Amino acid sequence: MAKNDLIGGALWEQYSDKVSSRMDEPKFRGEITEEQAKALGAKLIVADWGAEACGDAVRLFWAVDPKTNTILDARFKSFGCGTAIASSDMIAEMCIGKTVDEAIAITNIDVEHALRDDPNSPAIPPQKMHCSVMAYDVIKKAASLYKGVDISTLEEEEIVCECARVSLRTIRDVIRINDLKTVEEITNFTKAGAFCKSCIRPGGHEKRKYYLVDILKDVRKEMEKEKMAEVSETKEFKSMTIVQRLKKIETVLEAEIKPILAQDGGSMEVVDIKEEEGNTIVYIHYLGACQGCPGATAGTLMAIQQFLNEKVDASILVEPV
Amino acid sequence: MQRVYLDNNATTIVDPLVKEAMDPFFTQIYGNPNSLHDFGTEPHPYMRLALDRMYKGLNAPDDADILITGCATESNNTVLKGVYYDIMHHGKRNQIITTPVEHPCVANTAKFLESLGAELKILPLNEDGIVDQEILRRFINPDKTALVSVMWANNETGMIFPVKELAEAAHENGALFHTDAVQAIGKIPVDVRDANVDFLSFSAHKFHGPKGIGGLFIRQGLRLTPLLHGGEQMGGKRAGTVNVPEMIGMGLAMEMAAQNLEYELTEVRRLRDKMEDALLKIDDTLVVGRRGLRTPNTILCSIKGVEGEAMLWDLNKNGIAASTGSACASESLVPNPTFVAIGINKDLAHTGIRISLSRFTTEQEIDYAIDVFRNSIERLRKISSSY
Numbered sequence: 001m002a003k004n005d006l007i008g009g010a011l012w013e014q015y016s017d018k019v020s021s022r023m024d025e026p027k028f029r030g031e032i033t034e035e036q037a038k039a040l041g042a043k044l045i046v047a048d049w050g051a052e053a054c055g056d057a058v059r060l061f062w063a064v065d066p067k068t069n070t071i072l073d074a075r076f077k078s079f080g081c082g083t084a085i086a087s088s089d090m091i092a093e094m095c096i097g098k099t100v101d102e103a104i105a106i107t108n109i110d111v112e113h114a115l116r117d118d119p120n121s122p123a124i125p126p127q128k129m130h131c132s133v134m135a136y137d138v139i140k141k142a143a144s145l146y147k148g149v150d151i152s153t154l155e156e157e158e159i160v161c162e163c164a165r166v167s168l169r170t171i172r173d174v175i176r177i178n179d180l181k182t183v184e185e186i187t188n189f190t191k192a193g194a195f196c197k198s199c200i201r202p203g204g205h206e207k208r209k210y211y212l213v214d215i216l217k218d219v220r221k222e223m224e225k226e227k228m229a230e231v232s233e234t235k236e237f238k239s240m241t242i243v244q245r246l247k248k249i250e251t252v253l254e255a256e257i258k259p260i261l262a263q264d265g266g267s268m269e270v271v272d273i274k275e276e277e278g279n280t281i282v283y284i285h286y287l288g289a290c291q292g293c294p295g296a297t298a299g300t301l302m303a304i305q306q307f308l309n310e311k312v313d314a315s316i317l318v319e320p321v
Numbered sequence: 322m323q324r325v326y327l328d329n330n331a332t333t334i335v336d337p338l339v340k341e342a343m344d345p346f347f348t349q350i351y352g353n354p355n356s357l358h359d360f361g362t363e364p365h366p367y368m369r370l371a372l373d374r375m376y377k378g379l380n381a382p383d384d385a386d387i388l389i390t391g392c393a394t395e396s397n398n399t400v401l402k403g404v405y406y407d408i409m410h411h412g413k414r415n416q417i418i419t420t421p422v423e424h425p426c427v428a429n430t431a432k433f434l435e436s437l438g439a440e441l442k443i444l445p446l447n448e449d450g451i452v453d454q455e456i457l458r459r460f461i462n463p464d465k466t467a468l469v470s471v472m473w474a475n476n477e478t479g480m481i482f483p484v485k486e487l488a489e490a491a492h493e494n495g496a497l498f499h500t501d502a503v504q505a506i507g508k509i510p511v512d513v514r515d516a517n518v519d520f521l522s523f524s525a526h527k528f529h530g531p532k533g534i535g536g537l538f539i540r541q542g543l544r545l546t547p548l549l550h551g552g553e554q555m556g557g558k559r560a561g562t563v564n565v566p567e568m569i570g571m572g573l574a575m576e577m578a579a580q581n582l583e584y585e586l587t588e589v590r591r592l593r594d595k596m597e598d599a600l601l602k603i604d605d606t607l608v609v610g611r612r613g614l615r616t617p618n619t620i621l622c623s624i625k626g627v628e629g630e631a632m633l634w635d636l637n638k639n640g641i642a643a644s645t646g647s648a649c650a651s652e653s654l655v656p657n658p659t660f661v662a663i664g665i666n667k668d669l670a671h672t673g674i675r676i677s678l679s680r681f682t683t684e685q686e687i688d689y690a691i692d693v694f695r696n697s698i699e700r701l702r703k704i705s706s707s708y
Contacts, residue, residue: 012634023634029704052707055628055671059706077706081630085704 014125015082016117018090023082028092030075032061041065042072047142050134056080058088060138062095064146069099083124083131087111091135104143104154107165108136129163129195130205136165160210163195168210175219183212224255237280237313246273249282252311257304266290268304271321281317282308296320324640325686329527330476330504330619330677331644336529336577339570343531346566354563355554364565371572375536378575379521380512384541388559389534389568393503394426395548396522396537397470399559400499401430403545404468409439414467414496416440418460420452420482422475427501431470440465450478450610454486466496473505473521477675478610479619481509485516492517497543503527507578508585508616513538520545525567529679530574534567581680590617592687593678597622599691603698605708609673618678625672626708627701632674635697641690644675 015023037044042063050057057080063073074092078085090111095103111132115123124132144151157167174180174189183200187193193212198204201213228251237245250270261267266289274281284304290296297320305318326334346367352360354368375387390396401417409415417431421443435441444452444460452471461469469491474481484500491498499520505511507528513521521538525531537559539545544558551560597620600606605625624632629645636643676690702708 012637023631024638026704048706052626052671057706077704079626079705079707080628082634084628085631 011125011128012082014122014128015086016115016121016123018115018117019083019086019123022086022089022115026076026085026089028075028089029077030061031077032063032073032075036073037063040072043146045142045146047138047145049138049141050080052079056084056131056134058084058134058138060088060092060095060142062142062146064100069101069146071095071098071100071103080134081128081131083128084134086115087132087135088138090114091139095139100143100146103139106136106139108132108163109165111135126163126195127197130198133162136162158210160208160212160215161190161192161195161199164191164193166190166192168215171212171215172219175216176223179223180216181220183216186212186216227251228255238315242273242275245280246270248312249273249308249316252308253304256311257307261288261290261300264289264293266293266296279315279317280313281319283319283321285321322640323686323689324642325682325690326642327676327678327682327686327690328642328644329679329682330479330675332526332532333529333679334681335526335531335570336574338577339530339574342573343566343570346569351565354565355552364569367569368563368565371569374572374576378506378511378579379538380514381538382514382541385513386537386539386541386556386558388537388539388555389563389571390537390559391533391561391564392535393424393501393522393524393527394535396524396535397424397426397499397501398430399537399545399548400520400522401427401434401468401470402548404497404499405434405437405439406546407544408467408497409434412467414465416442416462416465416467418442418444418457418466418469418496420444420471421446422450422477422480423470423472424476424501424503427470427472442466449614450475450480451482451614452487453483454490457487457490461490461494461496463494466491466494468497468499470499470501473500473502473511474509474616476504477619477673478621479504479615479677480610481505481614481616484518488517488519504616504619506575507582508618510582513540519543525571525574528574528578529681530571531567534564534571536571584680586617589678589680589682592682592684593618593620595684596620596676596678596687596691600624600694603695606698620676622674622676623672624674624698626705627698628671629673631701632672632697635701636674636693639693639697641693644677645673 032044034044040063043066045062045064047060057078059077061075062071064071074095076088076092078088091106094106094111094114112123112129140151140154144154157169160166160168160171170190171186171192175186178189180186180189183193193200196205198206199208199210199212201211237248240248253270258267267287268284268290269287270282271285272283286296293300301318301320305316308316308318346364350363350367352358352363354361354364372387376383379387381387390399417434417439419427419431431441442460444456447453447456457469469487471482471484471487473484488498497519500518501522502511503522503524504527506523519540522535524535547559549560554560554563597608600620600622601608607623609621609623633643633645
């Protein structure tokens with residue numbers, strides 16, 4: 001990617017021809033009046049989303065047949081960039097002929113796909129994806145007005161990344177199932193955070209309720225705790241195999257000892273484990289700042305041993321090598 | 322289709338005479354000026370002439386330095402980081418004072434130094450959108466302030482800052498004064514002796530010179546730890562082989578900027594005012610900053626109901642280049658920081674269009690641009706949900 005990132009400013013070159021032509025000549029620009037709706041025997045819905053102060057605002061007009069709940073006609077107006085205008089235009093087109101419930105199912109990703117020239121090339125550059133999100137939200141707003149319900153009742157899941165429409169549940173699941181450790185991995189698995197990047201961490205394009213960095217941290221913490229509980233729930237330490245013992249000791253070290261050492265820039269690893277005269281001897285090797293630290297053979301060492309004695313088994317002896 | 326370039330605050334066309342003057346230094350007089358042989362010394366008289374032109378252009382005394390740098394970004398970094406290393410890093414003067422509307426190469430360098438322990442004070446602006454002497458006096462600290470850095474003219478609004486008065490207030494309080502004069506040279510008189518600044522940065526491509534070369538004036542008697550360490554070029558003050566062809570080009574460009582200053586202040590201003598008047602005749606438009614306080618080539622216009630990038634798109638379709646703000650920021654999608662800093666209504670923060678002319682802009686081009694603006698505003702307002 002680096003080579004492609006060195007010359008910036010190619011934003012518009014990444015728009016598909018469909019985006020460009022709809023920006024130049026939107027087909028569904030305009031309004032539907034009360035009279036026009038009445039002439040169709042339809043109910044007029046006017047939904048607003050966004051605000052000029054945020055840089056994007058859209059107004060969607062629907063003429064809905066009250067008997068069949070079918071959207072007979074749709075128009076839009078938009079304050080926004082080319083992407084916002086083009087996606088609003090596509091939204092209006094996609095709504096026509098659908099029932100209100102069918103229209104709710106349209107996502108910004110469907111709109112972006114419909115704007116592609118060829119199915120494998122994105123219609124807009126990643127940082128512009130958020131402009132299409134508004135088109136999705138305004139449909140929900142229009143549907144809620146038509147049904148006379150609050151817009152939140154139409155939203156089934158907590159969405160973390162609006163651009164890629166990835167829910168909190170999905171993100172938590174992929175972290176667990178695939179043992180993900182970085183935000184980049186989450187993005188690679190789910191596309192969350194790949195577009196406007198607002199949901200990665202605070203300070204982006206817009207404020208979010210959830211951020212990927214926090215979700216990752218929370219889920220990792222939960223996973224560590226569960227792992228600890230799992231190991232300690234199993235059998236008595238003395239009756240474990242040597243591998244089970246090693247695993248148990250490492251889990252405790254990983255969760256409780258290493259974070260403390262890391263605060264001073266140090267770390268450690270287990271190099272071997274042996275059974276001798278009823279004791280389990282754990283041979284450890286210090287890393288980083290712990291190497292050569294006077295405490296490493298005195299206070300720190302005692303603390304590690306005591307900790308393992310309390311948390312795992314009283315028979316453990318720790319030997320630095 | 323006609324093409325009209327109205328983005329001269331981003332960069333300018335190289336004057337054909339400047340290009341011609343640079344030409345021999347690629348294939349004929351190409352020696353390294355630090356070599357002892359004739360190839361190396363051949364460019365010296367031309368380099369001396371280029372320096373003469375720059376010293377004259379800025380009215381700099383011979384015992385001051387004008388370092389040739391890679392760009393104004395390098396010049397600005399050299400000043401801020403140099404003052405940090407030399408004074409702030411180990412002294413009790415640990416404060417940089419600057420404004421909220423500096424170019425990113427000053428703003429972000431100052432922020433970086435703040436992360437290293439410097440204290441950063443960002444001044445508020447007055448109702449005209451500039452910092453005046455009274456504001457600086459209110460915030461400057463005679464025991465703490467090491468450096469005051471204020472641009473001579475703003476890239477987005479064209480607003481001119483009272484550099485002479487600000488330098489005076491800085492000096493009275495024992496602080497050094499730096500100005501980023503990138504948007505001032507060639508547009509308004511720039512005189513380092515009269516303004517009494519300690520450091521002044523400039524960039525050739527903003528006044529019809531080539532890209533990739535800039536300069537840094539350092540007052541006589543001052544010395545800065547260099548940004549680039551290396552060889553003994555530029556008297557050991559800026560390492561790296563001198564970009565000879567572009568230095569020659571920058572010298573001539575600077576001389577021509579001075580020669581054309583009168584034209585800029587009268588004819589370019591007339592065309593700018595014509596464009597501005599036409600825009601203001603359209604309903605619900607406004608131009609940021611009083612005309613008398615701006616560089617003669619710049620208009621920052623807000624068009625109600627029309628999003629900046631959409632406007633830019635339409636202008637581009639008609640062959641016209643303008644800007645929504647700083648070109649460096651045009652992909653970032655955040656509201657124009659200058660709009661925010663000068664307290665423009667939030668609704669208008671996404672409607673800014675910057676038009677910047679040069680001495681190469683013709684009346685016919687302005688007439689064409691006025692037509693395109695009228696039509697595009699009409700079209701986009703028809704689409705707009707907020708107009």
